[in-house]
Amino acid sequence: MVDTWTLLIVDDCAADRKIYRRYLLQDPYNTYKIFEADCAESGLALCQKMHCDVILLDFCLPDMSGLELFDRLNKEILDTPKTVIMLTGRGDEEVAVQAMKRGAQDYLVKQYLKPDVLQLAVRNAIKQSYLQAQLYKTRERQRLIATTALRIRQSSDLEQILNTAVVEVQQLLKCDRVLLYQFAPDNRGKTVASSVESGETLAASHDIQDICQEVGGENHVWGCKLPITQVCEVGLSNDYLHLLEQFKTKDNLVVPIHLSNNGDRENPLWGLLIAHHSSQERQWQTDEVEMLNELSVQLAIAIQQAELLAQTQAALLKEKQLNTFKSQIVATVSHEYRTPLTSILAAASTLIKYGQQLNESKQQKFLGMIEEKARSMSKLVDNMLMVNQIELDKTRFKPIPLDLLQFFTDILEQAQETLTHEHELIFNSSGNYQDFWGDRGLLQQIFINLVSNAIKYSPNGGNIKFELIGTESDVMVYIKDEGIGIPIADQQKLFQSFSRGSNVGTIPGTGLGLAIAKSCVELHGGNIQLSSQIGQGTKVIVSLPKQPSFV
Numbered sequence: 001m002v003d004t005w006t007l008l009i010v011d012d013c014a015a016d017r018k019i020y021r022r023y024l025l026q027d028p029y030n031t032y033k034i035f036e037a038d039c040a041e042s043g044l045a046l047c048q049k050m051h052c053d054v055i056l057l058d059f060c061l062p063d064m065s066g067l068e069l070f071d072r073l074n075k076e077i078l079d080t081p082k083t084v085i086m087l088t089g090r091g092d093e094e095v096a097v098q099a100m101k102r103g104a105q106d107y108l109v110k111q112y113l114k115p116d117v118l119q120l121a122v123r124n125a126i127k128q129s130y131l132q133a134q135l136y137k138t139r140e141r142q143r144l145i146a147t148t149a150l151r152i153r154q155s156s157d158l159e160q161i162l163n164t165a166v167v168e169v170q171q172l173l174k175c176d177r178v179l180l181y182q183f184a185p186d187n188r189g190k191t192v193a194s195s196v197e198s199g200e201t202l203a204a205s206h207d208i209q210d211i212c213q214e215v216g217g218e219n220h221v222w223g224c225k226l227p228i229t230q231v232c233e234v235g236l237s238n239d240y241l242h243l244l245e246q247f248k249t250k251d252n253l254v255v256p257i258h259l260s261n262n263g264d265r266e267n268p269l270w271g272l273l274i275a276h277h278s279s280q281e282r283q284w285q286t287d288e289v290e291m292l293n294e295l296s297v298q299l300a301i302a303i304q305q306a307e308l309l310a311q312t313q314a315a316l317l318k319e320k321q322l323n324t325f326k327s328q329i330v331a332t333v334s335h336e337y338r339t340p341l342t343s344i345l346a347a348a349s350t351l352i353k354y355g356q357q358l359n360e361s362k363q364q365k366f367l368g369m370i371e372e373k374a375r376s377m378s379k380l381v382d383n384m385l386m387v388n389q390i391e392l393d394k395t396r397f398k399p400i401p402l403d404l405l406q407f408f409t410d411i412l413e414q415a416q417e418t419l420t421h422e423h424e425l426i427f428n429s430s431g432n433y434q435d436f437w438g439d440r441g442l443l444q445q446i447f448i449n450l451v452s453n454a455i456k457y458s459p460n461g462g463n464i465k466f467e468l469i470g471t472e473s474d475v476m477v478y479i480k481d482e483g484i485g486i487p488i489a490d491q492q493k494l495f496q497s498f499s500r501g502s503n504v505g506t507i508p509g510t511g512l513g514l515a516i517a518k519s520c521v522e523l524h525g526g527n528i529q530l531s532s533q534i535g536q537g538t539k540v541i542v543s544l545p546k547q548p549s550f551v
């Protein structure tokens with residue numbers, strides 16, 4: 001195929017211009033659209049009006065020298081580098097050298113000009129200038145990508161990265177909107193960042209979101225309704241491409257964002273980077289597609305780094321919490337064990353030394369004390385093991401069908417044994433609490449702790465009301481006492497391990513019961529709340545789904 005190039009001859013000699021024109025029109029390889037100017041000013045004016053691929057420039061012009069015109073061309077017409085062939089007279093080599101130094105492509109001595117010489121010189125100049133323009137464009141693109149990528153990757157915060165990315169890409173492509181759509185594991189997804197050109201309506205960007213969502217939900221095929229013109233094909237399976245082909249419209253440019261080593265090989269597709277232009281028709285250029293594609297790679301790296309950092313920080317935090325927890329365990333064990341151990345040792349030595357001299361009831365008293373202290377120490381160990389398992393996420397949850405009425409009757413019978421005559425335990429049940437599934441061991445942890453709190457923190461006795469209410473999908477359990485209550489300031493943190501109210505006085509406890517209860521409730525997918533007034537009593541509400549979601 002023969003290319004057509006635009007050529008400008010600036011020469012004051014009409015005869016010479018005619019010769020050059022004739023020579024060039026004979027070129028078998030290129031065709032030229034030739035413009036002529038007989039002085040520097042009109043040559044300059046033509047260059048300002050249109051793009052010339054090559055300028056043939058006579059060094060001796062009536063209004064200024066060819067070199068001066070060349071300087072003005074470079075200074076006043078800035079779009080692309082100028083491709084100039086200088087025409088000199090015999091003996092003007094000095095001028096030619098200066099022209100070449102200023103960036104002229106070539107020079108020809110007029111007197112020796114033959115058709116093939118001129119044709120070859122122009123063809124070479126065109127080829128060279130084309131390569132230069134390509135190089136210039138590539139460098140410019142690399143520079144833009146590098147600066148944009150730098151800005152995107154400046155932050156380690158995921159949200160900031162995504163927001164910067166859409167703004168930068170929108171500015172780079174000068175389009176109406178840029179969206180980042182992230183797929184969720186179930187292939188549904190959402191727009192996680194968007195940049196909208198001022199004046200554009202946000203509703204329009206929601207359209208894309210809706211489409212993506214709709215599409216994401218359908219049989220794991222996200223592309224089937226997406227109005228896509230040009231989709232970078234990198235890494236997309238043929239299935240996707242085939243589907244995308246059918247829904248081409250005029251103005252979207254979509255590239256996938258693949259995370260390379262996210263450990264989930266089956267779904268490395270993180271999301272889509274969508275550039276949208278609707279204010280006017282737009283045919284995306286190859287280098288724009290390439291640019292967006294390269295930026296999506298940079299973005300993927302930034303996302304991965306941010307996610308990795310967040311994971312590391314979370315792991316560090318967990319590690320720190322575990323360390324604090326371990327120190328608390330050591331502190332609690334040494335503190336809580338010392339007092340009962342001292343009592344046990346004292347009672348045991350008294351029995352060994354003076355056992356013979358003590359009557360039976362006194363001996364029983366010492367033995368009873370040893371048993372009670374040993375029991376409470378054993379409970380402490382159990383609680384700590386339980387909390388440790390919870391902290392390490394090792395607690396097992398094995399739901400089975402449970403008869404709740406029987407279950408709570410057993411719990412309350414056990415509790416009855418520890419009651420003094422000043423306490424009254426009242427149990428009520430209503431509604432439908434059948435078809436309940438739960439983990440018996442974990443439920444015991446919850447309710448034994450709650451009932452024992454209600455008893456323990458009501459040292460002056462009073463009613464302890466226990467109520468079971470069944471609804472269609474949940475059961476609610478209320479445990480209400482008339483004890484010492486909890487100061488408002490303490491209430492928030494009581495579900496954390498080792499946390500106790502400031503009003504407990506000498507009532508023993510380690511601050512683990514509520515933390516255990518909360519974790520066990522959460523394993524059931526339920527909820528626990530507490531309301532209390534100091535001196536008035538405390539009410540704890542536990543709600544549990546009748547059937548945890550994975551039964």
Ligand code: ATP
Pocket residue numbers: 383449453454455457458481483484485486494499500501502503504508509510511512513514515537538
């Ligand atoms: P243990 O680990 O032996 O259960 P504990 O009872 O101190 O010790 P939690 O059951 O976790 O620990 O309770 C935490 C704190 O919440 C208690 O120390 C107490 O201050 C407060 N609390 C819990 N239940 C009640 C209640 N029914 N009335 C008043 N205060 C309560």
Ligand code: MG
Pocket residue numbers: 449452453509512513514
């Ligand atoms: Mg307790």
